[in-house]
Amino acid sequence: MAKPKKQPRPKAVTPKGFRDYFGQEVTQRTEMLRAIADVYHCYGFDALESSAVETVEALGKFLPDVDRPNEGVFAWQEVDDNDKGDWLALRYDLTAPLARVYAQHRNDLPTPYRRYAMGPVWRNEKPGPGRFRQFYQCDADTVGTASMAADAEICAMLSDTLETVGIPRGDYLVRVNNRKVLNGVLEAMGLGEDAAARDNVLRTIDKFDKVGEAGVRELLTKGRLDASGAFIDGVGLSDDQAEPVIAFLTSKAADAAGTLANLRAAVGDSKIGADGIAELEQIGALLDAGGYSADRIEIDPSVVRGLGYYTGPVYEAELTFEIFDEKGRKRQFGSVAGGGRYDDLVKRFTGQEVPATGISIGVDRLLAALREKGRITAQSKGPVVVTVMDRDRMADYQTMVAELRNAGIRAEVYLGNPKNFGNQLKYADKRNSPIAVIEGGDEKANGIVQIKDLILGAKIAESATLEEWKERPSQFEVPRGNLVAKVREILDSQD
Amino acid sequence: MAKPKKQPRPKAVTPKGFRDYFGQEVTQRTEMLRAIADVYHCYGFDALESSAVETVEALGKFLPDVDRPNEGVFAWQEVDDNDKGDWLALRYDLTAPLARVYAQHRNDLPTPYRRYAMGPVWRNEKPGPGRFRQFYQCDADTVGTASMAADAEICAMLSDTLETVGIPRGDYLVRVNNRKVLNGVLEAMGLGEDAAARDNVLRTIDKFDKVGEAGVRELLTKGRLDASGAFIDGVGLSDDQAEPVIAFLTSKAADAAGTLANLRAAVGDSKIGADGIAELEQIGALLDAGGYSADRIEIDPSVVRGLGYYTGPVYEAELTFEIFDEKGRKRQFGSVAGGGRYDDLVKRFTGQEVPATGISIGVDRLLAALREKGRITAQSKGPVVVTVMDRDRMADYQTMVAELRNAGIRAEVYLGNPKNFGNQLKYADKRNSPIAVIEGGDEKANGIVQIKDLILGAKIAESATLEEWKERPSQFEVPRGNLVAKVREILDSQD
Numbered sequence: 009m010a011k012p013k014k015q016p017r018p019k020a021v022t023p024k025g026f027r028d029y030f031g032q033e034v035t036q037r038t039e040m041l042r043a044i045a046d047v048y049h050c051y052g053f054d055a056l057e058s059s060a061v062e063t064v065e066a067l068g069k070f071l072p073d074v075d076r077p078n079e080g081v082f083a084w085q086e087v088d089d090n091d092k093g094d095w096l097a098l099r100y101d102l103t104a105p106l107a108r109v110y111a112q113h114r115n116d117l118p119t120p121y122r123r124y125a126m127g128p129v130w131r132n133e134k135p136g137p138g139r140f141r142q143f144y145q146c147d148a149d150t151v152g153t154a155s156m157a158a159d160a161e162i163c164a165m166l167s168d169t170l171e172t173v174g175i176p177r178g179d180y181l182v183r184v185n186n187r188k189v190l191n192g193v194l195e196a197m198g199l200g201e202d203a204a205a206r207d208n209v210l211r212t213i214d215k216f217d218k219v220g221e222a223g224v225r226e227l228l229t230k231g232r233l234d235a236s237g238a239f240i241d242g243v244g245l246s247d248d249q250a251e252p253v254i255a256f257l258t259s260k261a262a263d264a265a266g267t268l269a270n271l272r273a274a275v276g277d278s279k280i281g282a283d284g285i286a287e288l289e290q291i292g293a294l295l296d297a298g299g300y301s302a303d304r305i306e307i308d309p310s311v312v313r314g315l316g317y318y319t320g321p322v323y324e325a326e327l328t329f330e331i332f333d334e335k336g337r338k339r340q341f342g343s344v345a346g347g348g349r350y351d352d353l354v355k356r357f358t359g360q361e362v363p364a365t366g367i368s369i370g371v372d373r374l375l376a377a378l379r380e381k382g383r384i385t386a387q388s389k390g391p392v393v394v395t396v397m398d399r400d401r402m403a404d405y406q407t408m409v410a411e412l413r414n415a416g417i418r419a420e421v422y423l424g425n426p427k428n429f430g431n432q433l434k435y436a437d438k439r440n441s442p443i444a445v446i447e448g449g450d451e452k453a454n455g456i457v458q459i460k461d462l463i464l465g466a467k468i469a470e471s472a473t474l475e476e477w478k479e480r481p482s483q484f485e486v487p488r489g490n491l492v493a494k495v496r497e498i499l500d501s502q503d
Numbered sequence: 504m505a506k507p508k509k510q511p512r513p514k515a516v517t518p519k520g521f522r523d524y525f526g527q528e529v530t531q532r533t534e535m536l537r538a539i540a541d542v543y544h545c546y547g548f549d550a551l552e553s554s555a556v557e558t559v560e561a562l563g564k565f566l567p568d569v570d571r572p573n574e575g576v577f578a579w580q581e582v583d584d585n586d587k588g589d590w591l592a593l594r595y596d597l598t599a600p601l602a603r604v605y606a607q608h609r610n611d612l613p614t615p616y617r618r619y620a621m622g623p624v625w626r627n628e629k630p631g632p633g634r635f636r637q638f639y640q641c642d643a644d645t646v647g648t649a650s651m652a653a654d655a656e657i658c659a660m661l662s663d664t665l666e667t668v669g670i671p672r673g674d675y676l677v678r679v680n681n682r683k684v685l686n687g688v689l690e691a692m693g694l695g696e697d698a699a700a701r702d703n704v705l706r707t708i709d710k711f712d713k714v715g716e717a718g719v720r721e722l723l724t725k726g727r728l729d730a731s732g733a734f735i736d737g738v739g740l741s742d743d744q745a746e747p748v749i750a751f752l753t754s755k756a757a758d759a760a761g762t763l764a765n766l767r768a769a770v771g772d773s774k775i776g777a778d779g780i781a782e783l784e785q786i787g788a789l790l791d792a793g794g795y796s797a798d799r800i801e802i803d804p805s806v807v808r809g810l811g812y813y814t815g816p817v818y819e820a821e822l823t824f825e826i827f828d829e830k831g832r833k834r835q836f837g838s839v840a841g842g843g844r845y846d847d848l849v850k851r852f853t854g855q856e857v858p859a860t861g862i863s864i865g866v867d868r869l870l871a872a873l874r875e876k877g878r879i880t881a882q883s884k885g886p887v888v889v890t891v892m893d894r895d896r897m898a899d900y901q902t903m904v905a906e907l908r909n910a911g912i913r914a915e916v917y918l919g920n921p922k923n924f925g926n927q928l929k930y931a932d933k934r935n936s937p938i939a940v941i942e943g944g945d946e947k948a949n950g951i952v953q954i955k956d957l958i959l960g961a962k963i964a965e966s967a968t969l970e971e972w973k974e975r976p977s978q979f980e981v982p983r984g985n986l987v988a989k990v991r992e993i994l995d996s997q998d
Contacts, residue, residue: 052904060637061625
């Protein structure tokens with residue numbers, strides 16, 4: 009019970025890069041998570057929830073932005089009875105924890121293990137506009153099988169999921185690539201064993217969407233002056249060396265067969281490259297057989313994915329419609345989900361090869377896309393507000409709201425200072441309430457209540473003539489016993 | 504894409520005091536959170552989700568167990584471009600963040616502001632059996648009104664919520680007390696201004712459930728030898744000084760009127776004590792009027808609540824049925840929810856009085872209670888498993904699961920190595936699958952599939968005679984076109 013010591017008042021602010029979500033923002037996300045989980049569940053995936061906190065060693069270091077403090081995670085050292093203990097951190101994704109869970113519980117889990125997981129993840133990134141350091145992911149992964157059928161299933165499920173949450177066919181594309189093909193290209197270039205060079209090339213390829221073919225060519229070789237005038241160092245390849253990378257990047261043809269033929273040329277006689285192409289062929293054949301054709305899922309060699317743990321197929325779901333960015337410029341909405349195969353992540357723990365593949369949906373971006381397209385609205389109907397005309401009769405008003413709630417109608421009694429009735433209506437307005445209920449002393453004595461249709465009232469106030477106003481009253485006087493029936497009637501008329 | 508450096512393998516373990524939740528554990532919690540949110544929403548409460556991370560100064564120091572490192576929270580210092588920044592921490596409850604949110608956004612929020620929130624909170628406690636450092640809370644609070652109608656509403660809603668999630672009337676009790684009454688007792692004792700003594704007395708009272716009246720009397724005075732033989736120092740009051748505290752603690756009478764009369768005697772002429780009793784009377788009257796009588800909600804002076812920020816009414820929901828603890832001893836299940844009024848928590852930020860009150864439900868404990876009573880089961884039906892008899896025909900098997908899913912039936916194709924068919928059935932067993940589907944080359948050629956009722960099969964294997972076994976076959980051969988219809992028929996027969 010210690011009183012807080014006298015000290016300057018704390019600032020009422022979220023930490024930098026974090027934000028609060030209110031009302032519909034929360035419930036719409038909950039609904040979306042539920043819809044996604046239903047699809048995942050129907051595909052046979054089981055729920056898993058690991059804790060937000062993991063040991064740093066279990067998480068590993070796989071984030072792309074490695075220059076940040078603690079390599080991009082929020083971390084701290086355990087203090088136990090004043091001894092220093094393990095370093096702990098907030099998870100940065102749901103994949104690294106899955107690898108830990110599978111390694112820890114593998115004897116009790118089925119193999120293959122299909123699991124889904126959803127929840128916030130944290131990145132210790134530099135905050136920026138629209139970039140938050142906590143965001144939701146909703147993942148599905150299959151651990152313990154090297155079969156390309158698992159990858160194909162994940163891609164098909166991703167496509168189904170997007171359509172389920174409200175992105176129609178034609179507004180999205182699942183793009184599939186394979187890290188092995190790219191490694192094949194690098195092998196063909198003689199860079200197969202040079203991890204640093206490979207990383208640099210991967211990072212450069214990832215910029216293809218932004219800087220285009222010519223830009224990537226510059227970045228692979230001598231460097232590039234970017235739009236802001238800053239000079240970006242190049243990877244230092246010769247023009248000849250850069251060519252196979254460009255060939256790979258631009259190998260997308262009119263159809264999958266054409267793309268695969270181009271890729272075959274790009275990897276030359278690299279074994280790993282040929283393996284990657286064979287995998288892409290298998291995935292493509294399974295998806296074709298399932299009716300997932302190129303209007304939904306296609307092979308696209310420009311997909312890279314930033315995370316360091318992918319070993320085979322990688323996938324990305326992109327929304328293909330255009331939106332206006334904060335500066336009013338048209339641009340494609342872009343990626344809302346990504347994933348791939350990571351055959352070595354469990355091996356970190358167990359030493360044994362445990363192949364795995366999976367997808368992560370960026371739920372907050374997907375919600376933003378649906379709002380952008382007007383498919384969900386930010387505003388919802390508030391509760392019916394029972395106003396307080398006589399503060400000694402709170403029990404009467406509580407009885408009214410209880411009756412309404414028992415009939416399944418969202419309702420509340422006004423709990424502020426009831427002195428000023430105008431404030432009560434202002435409150436109902438701020439709550440976006442559809443209806444206000446009024447019972448003063450006279451009404452009580454006569455056994456009636458006043459019911460105000462606030463939505464109709466607002467419409468009339470906005471536009472109606474006096475005639476219309478007389479014809480369509482927005483306030484009704486009904487016997488107290490008809491409260492619930494009349495409220496329901498008005499609510500139905502508002503839908 | 505740097506390879507992880509050669510180093511000892513990371514250990515696949517959760518950090519101490521954290522755990523993983525699988526399958527039904529997750530979905531049952533999700534269902535419960537949804538059911539609770541539905542009640543809160545129907546009462547007019549709006550959703551709020553703040554981030555897991557807050558500044559340490561915004562959270563404040565209100566946890567009871569103040570001797571822990573960082574006063575019981577997980578905290579770390581921001582590192583920004585190598586400068587040290589704010590101290591951040593994981594939230595330890597959902598109330599402190601609400602106070603911050605209200606102070607930050609008060610101009611945009613309705614007043615009073617009814618909000619609900621749900622999610623994990625973290626406590627840097629010493630881990631112990633069954634004590635976890637991450638657990639779920641599900642809160643509802645009303646900010647901006649001093650009306651006791653808000654407190655009564657919270658108690659009524661808590662009662663409704665418990666019944667909604669499956670705790671029948673008679674198996675729980677919401678107990679209400681008021682910090683002001685206790686402060687009145689302390690004032691009557693001449694300890695009103697002595698914060699340290701008050702804290703000690705509060706902590707002692709909190710042990711009433713465990714040590715009883717005689718134990719509390721010893722702890723308030725000269726100290727006590729506990730069951731383990733350890734001596735616990737006393738608060739150091741004289742026997743005369745301890746008496747009003749005992750009178751307060753034991754003031755519960757057969758009915759509310761009797762309890763209130765006893766409390767009136769205990770607080771003497773303390774003004775704050777009288778205020779507290781008047782508040783309890785108001786809450787009691789409103790609840791009585793709403794039909795929430797003593798079989799659901801009662802005044803109980805032994806309720807204290809550990810958190811330091813409460814200023815008026817405090818409430819606690821207790822499950823009253825008995826369970827067996829880990830040592831096989833019978834005990835009451837105990838508290839699953841608690842809350843109270845905290846009129847000063849927003850004032851920390853704004854300097855202005857903002858009264859508030861609310862409740863927090865310990866969702867994990869509530870789930871444990873329902874499991875204990877057998878009201879929810881840990882095991883659920885798995886997906887229909889389509890087995891793989893011919894690995895070159897994955898597309899055929901995928902078509903089958905797609906048909907089943909399109910009919911709303913949870914289904915998956917076996918993705919492990921299909922060579923050993925026994926492994927496929929073992930897998931289906933581990934998944935708790937109700938049905939396995941088999942289509943070998945012969946079946947394919949004849950246009951049929953085999954459908955195995957695994958649940959019936961297991962029953963027959965367990966107990967049936969040969970006769971019964973012949974009479975009730977658990978495997979059916981149907982035309983391929985009847986796959987979905989037959990699977991549905993079997994699923995329906997299993998319910």
